[in-house]
Amino acid sequence: MFSRRLAVAGVTALVMAGLGGCSGAAAGDAAGASTGGGSHVRTVDGATTPSPDTVSGLRDGVRHVSAVTTKATRPHLVRRCTGATRRVTHTRRTGSGKRRSVRTWYTTEHYQRCGKVRQGTETYRRVTRPEHWCVRLDDVGGNRSHDDVWYRVTHTTYTDALAADDHARLEFSPRGTGC
Structure with missing residues (x-):
């Protein structure tokens, strides 16, 4: 993998050097x-x-x-968040061998569920001819x-x-x- 990257880097350097030699202007002539x-x-x-x-x-x-532009409309999207909950499982293991026990309990976690929703429309300038x-x-x-x-x-x-x-x-x- 390293030798392939090295080969690609070498080819890139050669191409850039070749292009760099072609970009210079003649003496006394601005590019x-x-x-x-x-x-x-x-x-x-x-x-x-x-x-x-x-x-x-x-x-x-x-x-x-x-350019020719025209007025157009598109949906106006806004970010809206709502409160949500999810059930989280917790597990605790104690002991070893025959005395091994597993305790499981559940809690409720609160979080924000966000997404973009449409709220009306907005106008913008659309380019019909550049x-x-x-x-x-x-x-x-x-x-x-x-x-x-x-x-x-x-x-x-x-x-x-x-x-x-x-x-x-x-x-x-x-x-x-x-x-």
């Missing part, structure tokens, strides 16, 4: 910051080589879709036929794309497609 006068968006970890899930293209537009940020790209992956493709991105990537010039080359890791 996650845009370069080239705001024309290029990097991934959050500042990786210089694009990963398979990285997309690139020309900035065509940005869109912020705010907030998300989108970037539209042209020439996705250098292919001129892939235009007007929307990608959902993080708020940081959205802010960088918003600051970038129109038709500037962007590169980022999207959270999903469509907006």
